[in-house]
Amino acid sequence: MPSVREFIKRLREMGELVEIEEEVDWNLEAAAFSTMSCRVGGPILWFKKIKGYPEGYTLLGEPWAGPVHQIWRRLAIAAGAPPEANPFDLGAELLRRLYTGIPPTIVSNGLCKEHIQMGKEANLLKFPWPYLHHGDGGRYTTTGCWCMEDPEERWNNWANYRGMIHTRNGIGYDPTYGQQGDIIMKKWHARGEPMPVAYYVGADVLTFVGAAFRAPWGIWEAELIGGLRQEPLELVKCETNNLYVPADADIVIEGVIRPGELWDEGPFGEYPGFIQGPRMPRPVVRVTAITHRKDPIIPFCVEGMFANSSKALGFAFGVEMWRRLRVYHDLPVVTAWGSPLGSSTWANLWISILKNSPDVVGRAALAFQGSIPGLFRSFIVDATVNPSNTEDGMEEFSLNVHPGRDIRKINAPAAHAIKYEPFLSIAEKKEALKKTVYFDCTSKLPNKRVDFERAFPREVQDWVERNWQGLGFEKPVSITQEKRGEYVMRPVFKSMVD
Ligand SMILES: Cc1cc2nc3c(=O)[nH]c(=O)nc-3n(C[C@H](O)[C@H](O)[C@H](O)COP(=O)(O)O)c2cc1C
Structure with missing residues (x-):
């Protein structure tokens, strides 16, 4: 799929897009509209006229969000798969494509360079970045991709982290503690050097799936994305550094993150479903250049408590957990599922497993809790339970969890400590809590059900x-x-x- 425009065309043809020609304010209005559409399982909204901005500068709300009981629907459309696909079949197919991989090709120019602003001319405020929740510390971009290079191992990492628009030439960079983009930045700074970065929005929507997907260390997501879209991604070199970005991106921001330079960032309405604060000093990107299309489309996700684009990506991440538990730990896992209900996607994992040995549940829980930062609860159910059906999952939880034996706490490695959850005190958020828990929801006794x-x-x-x-x-x-x-x-x- 060549660009976000092709995705929009496909959504339009399938009756899954509404184009809003009336003027809409970037200040909460676009976000509120999109939030309501997510809540009712409605269409994707494309805001064509943004208050105070030139014609052609538009906002695309929640591009990957699907209805809560079919959260993967628009990802399936983006991937050219049937929208009614079974999520686990779709997941297995996306993994097959991702990990087949197709290397990117380098081209000399691209639509992302229709306009070029260098140095002091570069102005972030030229674009209608949305103000997403009442109480946020600023306007944010939430659905783009940061590009950086590991200074020692010399591989490229692409990732999605929120970016607060500080000033005309300052944008926040906010990887969670332990993310690959955090580790790489610290490597640059340990050498006393600024980290060159590029951030793009737009381009093929599947590039974002690759960026937000938890790719293993050392793998350049551009190659995985090529596999996902089944054709190479065309990349073009940045103007002020040696990084590469998709040639058809809508906006590319280039800059550097200097060692020790931190600006106050947040609070922000985050994925666990609350305004996350307090405002804290975080890394900032000093912009060195901005290049963009003449008619940039800015996608956005309103993080929070409903079936939004972030939850849809949570589906992809559940699928990757399934792969890791199967391949790295050789566990008989049938499915792994991050529920899109409420705000649990990025913290909870439901795992259905074949109980072929007495310790298999404990082994799965241990493997999961050491896998990635942020995941701190798992619910383990029998192979015959489909955890994408939340009612069935809750039924197993209610019927099978013995309060004395089946709720197990495990100490988490420091790198996987949690610090964003709403139930943590400010002191715990600063320290980070090194605890995880799993619930053994498998049946232990042959009680006959009456369903x-x-x-x-x-x-x-x-x-x-x-x-x-x-x-x-x-x-x-x-x-x-x-x-x-x-x-x-x-x-x-x-x-x-x-
Ligand atoms: C909409 C959305 C927003 C996200 N925002 C952040 C963020 O602000 N910080 C963060 O560390 N991860 C965020 N993530 C998760 C990362 O994109 C994901 O963990 C990714 O794998 C990180 O890449 P890395 O493994 O190269 O660090 C977000 C994901 C989505 C879908």
Whole structure:
């Protein structure tokens, strides 16, 4: 898919986009509209006329958000997969594509250079960055990609971190403690050197999936993204450093992060569902150049408590956890799922596993808690439970968790300590809490359930299904295969990094 414009075209053709021609304010209005659309499982909104900004400078709200019970829908559309796809089949296919990888190609020019502003001329305030939540410390960009190079190992990392617009030539850089972009920045600063960076928005929407996806250390996401889109990403060199960005990006911001230079940043309405503060000193990018298309489209995500673009990416991250547990730990994991409900996606993981040995649940929990920063709760259910159905997950939780035996606390490695959750005190946020917990929601005793699939013999279930429409109902009842004790152990793709 060549650019965000192609994605917009596809959404329009499928009736999943509404174009808003009336003037909308970047100050809360665009965000509030998009939030409501997410809440009701509505379309993607493209704001075409932004108050105080020239024609052609537009905002695209929540580009990857899907309805809460089909959060992966627009990602499937972006990937050219059927929107009704089963999320676990879609996930396995995205992983196969990502880890097949296709290296990028370098081109000499691109649409991202239609306008070039160098040095003092570069002005971030030229663009309608949205003010996203009442109470935020500033205007933010939340759906773009930071590009940087490891100064020692000489590989490129791409990642998405929020960026607060400080001034016309200062933008915040905010990787969580322990993220790859945090480790790489610290390497530059330990050498006493500023870190060159580039940040782009727009381009093929799949580039953002690659940037927000937790790629293993040492892998350049541009290659994974090539695999995902099934054609090489075309890259062009920046004006003021040696980094490369997609040639068809909408806006590219180039700059440096100087050692020890911190500006007050935040608070910000974050993914755990609250305004996260206090305002704290954080790294800042001193802008050296801005290049952009003549009609830039700025995508945005209103982080918070509803089925938004961040939660949709959480789906991709659950899929990557499934791969890691299968490939690195050789565990019989059927699915791994970050629920889009509420604000839990990036903190909780539901894992369904085949209990083929007595210690398999504990091993899965330990493997998970050492995997990535921020994840601190896992709910482990039997192989025959589909955790993408939250009601089923909660049923297992309610029926199987023994308060004395099945809630286990584990100490987390320092790098994976949590510091953003709303229940932490300010002192704990500063210190970071090195604790994780898992809930063993698997069944331990052969108690017979009294739900439809298990309380009635198969012939009776079939009889009900056959006669359902005869009773005047529109569709036959769908009978859950998982509750009948069936599950699919999908083959996991062996990647170039395994
Ligand atoms: C909408 C959205 C906003 C995000 N904002 C941040 C952020 O501000 N800081 C952060 O550390 N991670 C953030 N993430 C998660 C990272 O993008 C993700 O962990 C990514 O893998 C980081 O790349 P890295 O592994 O190269 O550090 C965000 C993800 C999404 C989808």
